[in-house]
Amino acid sequence: MGHSSIQRIILLILDSLGIGELPDAKEYNDEGSNTLNNIIRDRGSIHLPNLEAMGIGLIQGVEGLERVKNPIASYGRLAEASIGKDTFTGHWEIAGLIINKPFSTYPDGFPKEIMESFEKEAGLGFLGNKAASGTEIIKELGEEHIKTGRPIVYTSADSVFQIAAHEEIMPVERLYEICRIARGIADRHNIGRVIARPFTGAKGSFTRTERRKDFSLAPAGDTVLDKLKANGLPVTGIGKIGDIYGHRGLTHEVHTKDNMDGVDKTIDALKAVDKGLIFTNLVDFDMLYGHRNDARGYARALEDADKRLPEIIGLLKENDMFIITADHGCDPTTPSTDHSREYVPLLVYGRRLRPGINLGTRKTFADIGQTIAEAFGIGRLEHGDSFLQKLTIP
Numbered sequence: 001m002g003h004s005s006i007q008r009i010i011l012l013i014l015d016s017l018g019i020g021e022l023p024d025a026k027e028y029n030d031e032g033s034n035t036l037n038n039i040i041r042d043r044g045s046i047h048l049p050n051l052e053a054m055g056i057g058l059i060q061g062v063e064g065l066e067r068v069k070n071p072i073a074s075y076g077r078l079a080e081a082s083i084g085k086d087t088f089t090g091h092w093e094i095a096g097l098i099i100n101k102p103f104s105t106y107p108d109g110f111p112k113e114i115m116e117s118f119e120k121e122a123g124l125g126f127l128g129n130k131a132a133s134g135t136e137i138i139k140e141l142g143e144e145h146i147k148t149g150r151p152i153v154y155t156s157a158d159s160v161f162q163i164a165a166h167e168e169i170m171p172v173e174r175l176y177e178i179c180r181i182a183r184g185i186a187d188r189h190n191i192g193r194v195i196a197r198p199f200t201g202a203k204g205s206f207t208r209t210e211r212r213k214d215f216s217l218a219p220a221g222d223t224v225l226d227k228l229k230a231n232g233l234p235v236t237g238i239g240k241i242g243d244i245y246g247h248r249g250l251t252h253e254v255h256t257k258d259n260m261d262g263v264d265k266t267i268d269a270l271k272a273v274d275k276g277l278i279f280t281n282l283v284d285f286d287m288l289y290g291h292r293n294d295a296r297g298y299a300r301a302l303e304d305a306d307k308r309l310p311e312i313i314g315l316l317k318e319n320d321m322f323i324i325t326a327d328h329g330c331d332p333t334t335p336s337t338d339h340s341r342e343y344v345p346l347l348v349y350g351r352r353l354r355p356g357i358n359l360g361t362r363k364t365f366a367d368i369g370q371t372i373a374e375a376f377g378i379g380r381l382e383h384g385d386s387f388l389q390k391l392t393i394p
Contacts (some may be wrong), residue, residue, distance in 0.1 A: 005352045006375035007319040007394065009144070010266070010278045010312065011368070013091070014305065016286035018329020018342025020061040022079055025341045030085070030329075033340035037112070038333040039302070040064035042295040047303060050309040054324070054347045060361060061343065073349035074391055076359030078325065078367065079386075082382070085339045086158055088192045088217070089279075090327030091244045095223035096369030096381035103159035103192045107131050110155065114189060118233045122181045125131075126153045134208065138164055138199050145169065151178060152197075157291070157338035159192035161185075164208075172211050183215040192217050193243070201212050218246035224369040225249025225277070227378045234276035238265045241279050251276075259284040259301060263308045270315040277372065290330025290338050298332050306358070313349065321375060322349040323368060353391040 004306040016036035023033050040046050042065065048065060054073030056062060082089045082099040089099050109130040110118075119125060119393055125148075127141045132154045138145075141152050147164060152164040161182055165175045171298045179196045186194050194215040199208045219226075226249040228235050234251045237261050242253035254269070259282045282305060289298035318326065329342030346359060346368075366384030373379065374386040 003220060005319055006321050006350075006388075007275045008317065009276075009321045009375060010270070010316070010373055011094075011280070011323045011325075011372070012312075013094075013279075013281040014268070014285060014302075014324065014345075015087075015099055015281055015283045015292045015324050016328060016330035016339065017302075017326040017345060018331065018340055019059060019077060019345050020343050022341050022343060026342040028085055029336070030331075030340040030342070033331040033334055033342055034061075035298075035329040035331045035340065035342060036345075037063050038062075038297050039295050042298045042333050046299050046302065047229065048241065048306045050196070050225065050306045051324075051347070053307075053358070054346060054349060056345055056356070059345055062345070063239050071356050073322075073347045073355055074353070074359055075348075076179075076346040076358035076362060077343040077385075078346050078365045079343055079361045080328070080341070081364035081366065085328045085341045086192065087286075087327055087339075088159070088244060091241075092219050092367060093225065093365040093383075094327065094368050095219075095245070095249075096226055096366050096373070096383055097219055097221050097223055098366060099220070100363065101190065104190045105157065105159050106155050107157065110153070110161070114152070114185060118182060122178050123151060123176075125150045128152045129155045133154050133329075134162065134197055138206045138208070142166065142185065142199070143203045151175070159190075160196045161191050162378045163192070163195050164197040166197060166206075167209065167211070172196075172198050174261050176213055179213065179215050185389045187217065190217070214243035216243050216246045220249055221382075223249055224372050224378075225279070226271055227373065227381075228277055228376060231376070232376075233289055233376060234273050234277070235280045236273055238262055238269065238279065238322055239281035240283055241281050242287055243280070247280055249319070260308070262275065263305065263312070267315060270312065274317075276376075286330050286339075288338075290332050293332045293334075293337055295332040308320045316327070316349075316351065318351050318392045321349070323369060325365075327365075343348070348387070348391060350391070352393060354393055357390055
């Protein structure tokens with residue numbers, strides 16, 4: 001089944017590694033955003049020899065990285081065709097869906113209609129209801145939560161409805177139950193994720209626990225993941241991939257603690273799975289550095305990830321394709337702490353694929369999904385143009 005030279009594809013998302021504003025960035029208040037270039041300018045320089053060897057410095061618009069003469073991979077950049085700049089929109093488009101209705105965001109807190117529904121259906125009051133840092137809001141309201149038993153509701157720049165509760169005040173299963181109720185409300189308002197945020201500790205030392213749980217909006221149509229699974233091919237989601245796709249289209253989900261754990265789990269999958277798709281998201285770039293405007297931390301995280309690429313490449317087989325890209329930007333050097341509307345990089349490596357091909361500026365992230373579909377012979381997706389033939393050696 002599929003293209004005879006491809007049996008396994010590894011798709012690695014460097015979450016939020018944008019490489020320059022899209023033509024419509026002004027509509028999103030993102031003029032001047034360029035996550036990678038601005039990090040390099042802020043740092044003065046950055047050491048990414050393995051990404052450079054793959055050709056990242058040759059991609060249109062990328063500055064401050066070596067333009068190698070003979071890259072080992074092919075390279076290009078992707079424009080986002082969907083409306084929006086969030087995690088779901090970017091990932092869903094990568095998998096073949098173009099979203100024309102943006103997910104709802106609430107920078108001033110949720111409207112009365114939503115919160116009245118929450119109170120009525122969950123049968124309890126709430127604290128908070130504003131956009132806030134998760135660690136800061138439990139510092140602010142954690143003690144009141146302990147006194148009243150009311151959960152803390154908050155959001156962010158993303159399309160999220162987050163509910164925090166102390167594990168000794170509200171058992172985790174009860175928190176999950178409330179989140180399922182909130183998910184029903186969120187479905188009616190096109191909110192991407194409901195997130196349970198349990199925490200423990202006392203005033204001054206509250207700590208979020210690892211029992212976070214995401215309740216996600218399901219994709220609006222079939223993705224390449226659904227089609228792969230329906231055709232009997234393994235689909236391994238590593239990191240937050242399962243949450244992003246509503247736990248659909250995957251045969252195996254692996255959660256991770258951080259970027260390096262994500263690389264470790266990808267290596268484990270490469271050793272265990274000999275066909276299908278291995279799909280990994282490295283979220284620290286976005287979550288820990290982009291949203292917190294920490295350009296130096298972002299640069300260090302990129303260098304750390306770059307050092308691990310030879311381990312992945314060293315495990316690739318003759319019939320593997322390795323794709324590196326991103327889902328949006330999150331420029332840590334601009335005043336905004338939100339995602340940014342940017343092009344994202346495209347690097348494609350395989351021992352039986354042509355290196356050094358300039359894949360140009362692609363019209364949609366969905367070109368990746370279409371390429372995966374062609375490689376595995378599972379039929380065309382509705383959106384996207386495959387670049388597989390440009391890379392195939394006769």
